[in-house]
Structure formats: C-alpha cells, structure tokens
Amino acid sequence: MRLCTRCIMDTTDPGIRFDEQGVCNHCREYDRFVRDRQLAPDQRDAKFKKIIQWIQDGGRGRKYDSILGISGGVDSSYLAWRAWKNGLRTLLVHMDNSWDSELAVKNVENLVKTTGFDYYNHVVDWEEFKDLQLAYLRASVVDVEVVTDHAIVALVYRLARQFGIRYILTGVNRVTETVMPQRGWNYPYKNDLTNLRAIHRRFGQVTLKTYPTLSLAQIKCYQCLRGFEHVDLLDYLAYDATVARAILEREFNWRYYGGKHWESVFTKFYQAYILPKKFNVDKRKAHLSNLICSGQITRAQALERMQQDIYSPALMKEDYEFVVKKLGLTAAEFEEIMARPPVPHEAYPTEINQLSYQVQSLLYEAIHRTGRFTRNAIRSPLRRLRDQYRTRMSVAPRRA
Numbered sequence: 001m002r003l004c005t006r007c008i009m010d011t012t013d014p015g016i017r018f019d020e021q022g023v024c025n026h027c028r029e030y031d032r033f034v035r036d037r038q039l040a041p042d043q044r045d046a047k048f049k050k051i052i053q054w055i056q057d058g059g060r061g062r063k064y065d066s067i068l069g070i071s072g073g074v075d076s077s078y079l080a081w082r083a084w085k086n087g088l089r090t091l092l093v094h095m096d097n098s099w100d101s102e103l104a105v106k107n108v109e110n111l112v113k114t115t116g117f118d119y120y121n122h123v124v125d126w127e128e129f130k131d132l133q134l135a136y137l138r139a140s141v142v143d144v145e146v147v148t149d150h151a152i153v154a155l156v157y158r159l160a161r162q163f164g165i166r167y168i169l170t171g172v173n174r175v176t177e178t179v180m181p182q183r184g185w186n187y188p189y190k191n192d193l194t195n196l197r198a199i200h201r202r203f204g205q206v207t208l209k210t211y212p213t214l215s216l217a218q219i220k221c222y223q224c225l226r227g228f229e230h231v232d233l234l235d236y237l238a239y240d241a242t243v244a245r246a247i248l249e250r251e252f253n254w255r256y257y258g259g260k261h262w263e264s265v266f267t268k269f270y271q272a273y274i275l276p277k278k279f280n281v282d283k284r285k286a287h288l289s290n291l292i293c294s295g296q297i298t299r300a301q302a303l304e305r306m307q308q309d310i311y312s313p314a315l316m317k318e319d320y321e322f323v324v325k326k327l328g329l330t331a332a333e334f335e336e337i338m339a340r341p342p343v344p345h346e347a348y349p350t351e352i353n354q355l356s357y358q359v360q361s362l363l364y365e366a367i368h369r370t371g372r373f374t375r376n377a378i379r380s381p382l383r384r385l386r387d388q389y390r391t392r393m394s395v396a397p398r399r400a
Contacts, residue, residue, distance in 0.1 A: 007289035008302050012280050013181040026179040026286075030293040033174050041238065048236040052086045055167045055231065064091040064118070066231070068169040069156045070111065072104030072263045074256075075171030077111055078244040079233060081251060083169060084115040090169065093159055095152045095212075096123040097264075098326075103255050104263035110252040122155050124210050130327060131206035132196075133266075137327075138203040140343040142279050143187035144270055150190050154214035157222055166227055173234035176241055179289040185281050187345045191216050194351035202348070216351050240296060269323045272310040278338050284310065 003010045005022035017025045039047055059065020068083065070076040070092050083090045092115075094108060112119045129147070136144045156168055182188045189195070193215035200208070222228040248254035275281040288302040311319070324334045346353075 004289075006299070007179065007292045008285050008299065008306060009179065009181075009289050010285065012282070012285070014184045015181055026181075026289060027293060030178045030290075033178050037174065037235065039236070044236050044238070048233070051231060051233065051236060052088065055088060058166050059089060062164055064089050064163055064165050066090045066167040066169050067093060067156055067160050067163075067165045068171075069093045069095070069152050070108060072100065072107035072111075073171070074241055074244055074248070075173060075176075075234065077107060077248050077252070077254060078239075079169055079171050080111055080115060080117070081247065082233060082237070084117065090117050091159065091163065091165065092117045092119045093152075093156055094119070094121045095148070095155050096121055097129050097148055097151070097266075098124075098126045099148075099264045099266040101263055101265050101268075107248075107252070107254050107263070110254060114252050120159060122212070124151060124212075128206050128208050128211050131204045132200055132208065132211065134327060134329075135200045135203035137337050138340075139199045139348065140337075140340045141187065141199065141345045141348075142185065142275070142281070142342060143345065144274070145267060146187055146190050146192075146196065148264070148267075150193075150196060150214070151212045153191055153219070154212035157214055157219065157228070158212060160228060161222070161226070166229060168228060168230050170230050170232050171234065172230075172232045173239050174232075175234070175239045175294045176287070176290045179293065180283075180286045184279075185283070185286070189216060189350070189352055191219055192345075192351045193218075194349050195345055198348040198350075241291075242296070265319065266323060269319045273316065273320065274338070276310065279342055282306075282310070 001011055002018065004016075004018065004024035004027060006027045007024065009016060009024050009026050013026075015025075019028070038044075055065050066083065066088050068076065068080055068090050070080055071094070080090065080092060092112060108119075111117075132147050133144060136147055159165070160168055180186070187195075191214050193213055196213070223230075245254070245256055249256075271283050275283060284306060288297065288305060291297045292299050292302055324331055327334070329337075
C-alpha cells in the first residue's frame with residue numbers, strides 16, 4: 001500500500017501514479033484544473049453573471065430558460081438556490097427510483113415550495129428498476145449507480161427537448177469532484193446504452209417501459225445539432241460544501257443525510273458496504289482528497305476521518321436488511337452475488353468500441369467545431385480512425 005504525500009489517495013486505485021515527491025496524478029490533475037479553468041475571484045464573478053445573462057437571453061419567449069435535475073443532495077439543491085436567487089426560470093426534475101430517503105424527499109419538497117419553481121417528478125416502475133439493478137449486481141460490475149445516473153440524464157434531455165430548453169444546469173463541480181478514479185472505481189460512460197442493454201439482456205428479465213434511456217450518440221446529436229449545453233455553474237462560484245449546507249439549512253430548512261450522495265438509501269449502502277467489501281473501493285478517499293486539494297480541510301483531518309467507521313454497526317445491519325429485502329433477495333443470495341469476482345464493464349459490449357459510434361462522434365464534433373459539415377473538417381480525424389482500425393485488425397488473432 002502506498003499513499004500520496006499530499007492527499008489520501010492510495011494504490012487501491014489501480015491507475016494511480018506518483019511523481020518523485022510522492023504526489024499522485026490526481027493532485028496534479030487538480031492543479032491543472034486550478035491553473036487552466038479556475039478563474040480569479042473578480043473574473044469568476046463576472047463570468048458567472050455573463051453566463052446567467054446568456055441563459056436568460058437564450059430562454060426569452062419560452063416558459064423555461066434552464067432545466068436542473070435534483071436529488072435533494074447538497075450540490076443540486078445549492079445550485080437550485082443560486083438559480084432562484086439570480087432570476088432564472090428553471091424547471092426542476094427528479095427521478096424517483098424508490099430509493100429516496102425521507103430526508104431527501106423532504107428537502108426536495110421544501111426546495112420546490114420556497115423557490116416556486118415548476119417541478120417534474122418521474123416515477124420509474126419499481127419492478128423495472130429493481131430488475132435492472134439486480135442485473136448490474138449479478139453482472140459483478142463496479143458501477144451499479146449507472147442505473148440511476150443514466151436515467152436521470154435521459155429524463156433531463158427528454159424534457160429539455162419537449163420544452164425547448166437549451167441550457168442544462170448540472171451540480172457537477174470540479175472543486176469537490178475532480179479527484180475520482182475513472183477505472184476500477186466507476187464507469188465513466190454513464191449513458192453507454194449498448195453496455196446497459198447488454199447487461200440487462202444477460203441478467204435481467206423485466207421489459208423496460210418507464211425507464212428513460214439515452215445513448216452517447218444521441219447526447220452528441222442533441223449537443224451538436226440541437227445546441228443543448230451543459231452548464232457547470234458551480235465551477236464559477238467559490239464553492240464550499242460546508243457553507244452551501246449552512247445556506248440550505250437557513251433558506252429551506254434543509255437537513256443533511258450523513259455523507260456525499262447519501263440522499264439515496266441504496267447509494268449509501270452501495271458506497272459504504274458493497275464497494276469497500278467487494279471491490280476494495282472506499283470513495284471517502286476521493287471525496288476527502290478533493291477537500292484537501294481545495295484547502296477546505298487538512299490532510300491530517302482527512303486521515304482522522306478515515307479512522308472512523310463508514311457505518312455504525314447498528315445502521316449497517318438496518319440498511320443491509322432493508323436493501324436485501326427490498327431487492328427481493330435472501331441474505332444467502334446476496335452474499336453469493338457479493339462473492340463473485342469483479343468483472344469490468346468492457347467485458348460486455350460497449351457503445352464506445354463500436355466503429356459506427358466513433359465515426360458519428362467525429363461527424364458531430366466537426367459540425368460543432370465548424371458550425372457546418374465540411375469534408376476538410378472530418379478528413380484528418382477519419383484518416384486517424386481508419387489507421388487505428390487497420391492497426392487493430394492487423395494484430396487481432398485470426399480465427400482458425
């Protein structure tokens with residue numbers, strides 16, 4: 001085991017690398033973000049106001065100028081407060097997968113009531129969602145949360161198209177989320193519909209009718225041809241999660257639920273039990289390392305927090321029994337799933353490895369870059385793709 005000398009990331013991340021001073025690649029990536037993207041306070045405020053004006057101008061004459069998916073957690077709730085305070089006409093969207101904690105439900109209710117924003121709640125049929133979650137658990141892949149994340153993005157895009165909304169606000173922020181391994185800890189292509197369908201066909205049984213889906217190619221189409229834009233507003237603010245929580249508690253009687261993304265009962269159990277026990281992944285290391293790099297806590301404080309149990313024994317037992325029963329499993333069946341060796345997502349078909357998706361991505365990016373389709377804009381990328389494909393085919397083993 002080797003630990004970064006600056007943050008608390010270690011070799012449980014299979015892709016971690018250290019420099020001569022023992023500083024890991026995640027810290028260096030964070031520094032690059034600060035250097036390349038994080039603006040000075042006066043520039044940041046000016047940029048934030050300009051973006052707000054762009055959103056308002058882009059939505060002029062329409063019912064909504066922006067859309068935001070909310071979970072009841074800190075990031076999305078704080079962003080909703082900011083949108084409200086800056087006069088945006090935001091449609092709030094929630095995807096009910098039957099795992100919301102009582103605190104999350106109450107937080108969302110208070111948020112909607114106080115802001116007066118219109119609110120759309122999409123309820124996914126529980127048997128569908130349960131079947132898809134069980135498929136991911138039985139597939140033994142690390143990122144079971146793809147099931148939730150995929151549907152939220154698909155739902156937001158569907159409503160944005162329906163109401164002609166161009167700007168999609170996201171609670172993503174590099175201050176608290178830059179440090180996160182992309183391999184072995186999660187699957188970065190949340191809307192890889194090919195991968196999702198392959199896993200569901202292999203291990204699922206229930207037809208998906210109310211579950212929203214959207215492929216990576218469709219997302220690129222929406223962005224490049226329809227002009228949809230993701231706006232990470234929190235990157236243009238002096239975002240401090242502790243300060244944000246205090247504001248939410250004051251403005252909305254918002255209540256904290258105990259951990260990052262723990263507004264979902266399943267997410268709490270997944271991060272605090274399934275990931276550490278089966279995959280040797282403790283996401284607290286990444287969450288706390290972000291706070292170290294942003295100067296919100298010290299490394300010593302982070303190490304002290306890591307000495308604390310993720311779960312109290314009583315709460316772990318309570319959540320274990322609740323989750324296993326809700327999924328329709330016996331304890332023996334669940335432990336058999338937990339005992340299966342981890343399998344990479346790429347063991348199942350993926351959209352990103354399909355030649356059609358790679359060609360389509362080049363076309364959309366060329367159109368997005370030049371504003372129109374031209375032969376010269378895509379000639380060089382297509383040649384590179386052709387050469388890569390020929391190289392791959394030349395080294396691939398031939399069938400007997």
